[in-house]
Amino acid sequence: MFDLKPNDGIIRNNFWQTKEQVQAAVIGCYASLMGDPDNSSKDLDVTLFTWGELRGDMLAPSLGTTNEDLEIMNMNTQSANSIVDWSPVYKIINLCNTVLAYAPTVMDKDQTFTQEMLNGYISEMKTLRALMYFYLVRSFGDVPLKLDPTSNDDQIVQLAKSPQSEVLAQITKDLNEAEPLAVLTYGNKATDKGRITRYTVNAIQADVDLWMENYPAAVTACDKIINSKKFGLIARSSAWFTNLYRNGNSNESIFEIEFDQQKLNDFYSMFGVSSKRYIASNKVMDDIYTTEINDSTNAADIRGDGSAVRAQDNIIWKYIGSNATNMIGQSDSYTHWFFYRYADVLMMKAEALAQLPGRGQEALDLVNVIRQRAGAPQATNENPDVNNVDELSRFILDERAREFAYEGKRWYDVLRYAKKNNYENISYLQDFVSSLVPANSVQLVKEKILDHNSHYFPIYIYELQTNKQLIQNPFYQ
Numbered sequence: 264m265f266d267l268k269p270n271d272g273i274i275r276n277n278f279w280q281t282k283e284q285v286q287a288a289v290i291g292c293y294a295s296l297m298g299d300p301d302n303s304s305k306d307l308d309v310t311l312f313t314w315g316e317l318r319g320d321m322l323a324p325s326l327g328t329t330n331e332d333l334e335i336m337n338m339n340t341q342s343a344n345s346i347v348d349w350s351p352v353y354k355i356i357n358l359c360n361t362v363l364a365y366a367p368t369v370m371d372k373d374q375t376f377t378q379e380m381l382n383g384y385i386s387e388m389k390t391l392r393a394l395m396y397f398y399l400v401r402s403f404g405d406v407p408l409k410l411d412p413t414s415n416d417d418q419i420v421q422l423a424k425s426p427q428s429e430v431l432a433q434i435t436k437d438l439n440e441a442e443p444l445a446v447l448t449y450g451n452k453a454t455d456k457g458r459i460t461r462y463t464v465n466a467i468q469a470d471v472d473l474w475m476e477n478y479p480a481a482v483t484a485c486d487k488i489i490n491s492k493k494f495g496l497i498a499r500s501s502a503w504f505t506n507l508y509r510n511g512n513s514n515e516s517i518f519e520i521e522f523d524q525q526k527l528n529d530f531y532s533m534f535g536v537s538s539k540r541y542i543a544s545n546k547v548m549d550d551i552y553t554t555e556i557n558d559s560t561n562a563a564d565i566r567g568d569g570s571a572v573r574a575q576d577n578i579i580w581k582y583i584g585s586n587a588t589n590m591i592g593q594s595d596s597y598t599h600w601f602f603y604r605y606a607d608v609l610m611m612k613a614e615a616l617a618q619l620p621g622r623g624q625e626a627l628d629l630v631n632v633i634r635q636r637a638g639a640p641q642a643t644n645e646n647p648d649v650n651n652v653d654e655l656s657r658f659i660l661d662e663r664a665r666e667f668a669y670e671g672k673r674w675y676d677v678l679r680y681a682k683k684n685n686y687e688n689i690s691y692l693q694d695f696v697s698s699l700v701p702a703n704s705v706q707l708v709k710e711k712i713l714d715h716n717s718h719y720f721p722i723y724i725y726e727l728q729t730n731k732q733l734i735q736n737p738f739y740q
Contacts, residue, residue, distance in 0.1 A: 279368055279369050280369065280372050281373045281376070282369060282375060282376035285362070286384075288361065289388065292362065292387075293458060294526075295307070295354060296355065296520045297526045298526065298529075306528075307351045307355070307520075308522075308600050310346075310348075310352065312533075312669070313335070313346050314398065314402050315673060319673030320673070320695065321543060321544055321668055321669065321673055322541045323543065323544040323545070323577065324336070325541055325542045327533075327539050329540070331344045331345060331346050332346070336699065337701065337704065338699070338700055338708050338717075342723060342739055344721075347721060347723050349399060352395045353395075353409075355392075356392050357409075357412055360410060361412040363388050363412075364411060364412050365412075366381060366384055367385075383444065383446050385441070386440075386442075386445040387441075387458065387459045389440055390438060390441045390463060390464050391459060393433075393437040393438050393441070394467055396430055396433065397434055397467065397471060400427045400431060400434075401675050401678070402719065403722065404716070404718075404719040406427075406430060407424055407425065408430050421730055421731060421732045423733065423734070424733060434471055435468075435471060438464055438468050441459075441464050445460055445461035445464050447460060447462075452512050453521065456512045456517070456518065456519055457518075457519065459518065460517075461487075462487075463602075463603065465485070465488050466484070466488060466517050466518065466607065466608060468481075469481045469484035469488075469611045469612070470611060472484060472615070473614055473615060481611060481612070481614075481615035482615045485609075486612070488605070489612070494514060494605040496636045497636075498636070499565050501586075504565075505585065507604075508570075508581055508582075508584075509584065509585055509598055511598070511601075515605045517602070518601075518602040518603050519599040519600060519601045522596075522597040522600070524595070527596045528582065530596055531582070531583055531591070531593045531596035533582075534580075534582060534583050535578075535591070535596070536593075539578070541579060542577040542579060543579050544577075547571065547572055547577070547668065548568065548574045548577075551668070552564045552566065552568070552571070553567075553643055554574070555640035555641070555643075556640060557641075559638070563638070563640065564639045564640060564643070564665065565637050566637050566665055567665075570668075571669060581670075582669070583596070601670055606633055609629045609633060610662065612629055613626040613627070613630050614626070616629070617655040618656070623650055623652070624649045626659070627649050627655065627658075630659060633666055634662065637665070643661070645658045645661065660677070660680045677692065678692070681718075686715065689712065689713065692712050692718075693713075696708050696712055697709055711738075716737050716738035716739075719738075721736050
């Protein structure tokens with residue numbers, strides 16, 4: 264689908280002449296989600312997976328685990344660790360900035376390029392830029408906020424960090440401006456799932472609102488998607504895994520990276536080979552899913568064995584299975600990466616409702632819709648008091664672990680829970696992290712976690728050396 268991409272140096276004046284060139288530049292931004300066109304940095308799927316999962320509780324080391332992986336898993340990240348290299352994300356931001364800066368100039372040169380076309384492209388690029396910045400602020404806290412293009416991705420710009428609050432304000436502004444301009448459909452399913460629609464904007468808005476503890480706004484954003492009646496949960500069946508994950512582009516999908524046989528993802532080499540980089544932690548099947556049977560379905564939770572993992576050997580299955588039992592080959596590693604799907608919308612709404620007075624039962628009802636689809640057993644039903652905000656919030660957090668295993672969300676979910684109401688759940692984060700590190704590091708890590716700066720990555724040393732305006736995260740100085 265995304266086989267068009269502009270040539271290097273797309274800000275050159277001779278490029279921005281026609282609407283076809285604008286379209287090529289926009290498609291190039293989506294193509295860059297699949298991997299760096301120049302192969303000069305690691306691909307985005309690896310970045311998003313490691314940032315969201317390495318500090319979580321669902322991974323365990325394997326034969327291919329690197330020292331850099333272990334640093335992060337043990338909460339001992341150094342600034343020379345290449346996993347914290349943010350360049351794959353900033354490259355996409357620069358591509359978005361380029362389109363936003365130069366696409367409007369084509370209106371004067373190509374009379375067939377309409378305002379409606381331009382508005383749609385502007386919406387897509389502002390939304391994609393907002394999504395990339397949202398990953399950055401959740402991973403690093405304060406980051407440089409750059410809204411204009413550089414002539415190429417490698418050009419060094421001397422730019423200081425902006426406070427997380429300022430970046431979040433820009434994210435919100437971009438999304439609010441993008442929403443009314445965004446299309447509802449491109450006319451075919453694959454494009455609707457692989458490019459940004461208004462429902463993508465709403466999903467990101469809900470996620471950002473949760474992070475900022477703006478719960479009524481999160482509910483409103485989720486309701487825009489729910490009330491559209493355009494999405495639904497894929498029903499539990501023998502083909503559920505294949506339809507939802509392996510094939511992608513389902514009725515449940517809102518926005519995903521559409522890998523294919525022309526552009527494979529990186530996950531087979533991470534999970535499917537003998538020297539695999541990670542396996543699932545024992546906790547995943549022992550505690551998160553359990554092997555208990557649902558009394559109604561006479562089966563285990565469909566999201567566990569044969570979906571998230573292969574229980575017999577703790578292989579991470581979500582990206583290397585063709586169905587619940589058969590593994591793909593390396594040349595077939597094109598399972599899609601999901602930014603948002605409808606289950607996430609229901610869970611985000613539940614999380615927001617749990618924080619609002621008198622709406623706990625509504626929140627629990629939404630969680631139970633997710634659990635019913637999965638056939639979750641009674642063993643993982645915590646039966647929270649709907650009037651106890653923290654009990655309900657913890658249940659939602661635990662259910663998100665089951666629903667979104669290895670989808671790059673775990674650390675962000677845990678941190679969001681821990682930091683709400685001025686870090687009222689800091690002790691949960693201390694206990695969470697303490698369970699992941701070697702026994703002789705537990706006390707030190709518990710003390711580290713009290714410093715909120717430790718919840719974010721250090722700035723990669725290359726960035727500090729080349730951009731003298733940057734100041735390292737205080738925790739790592």
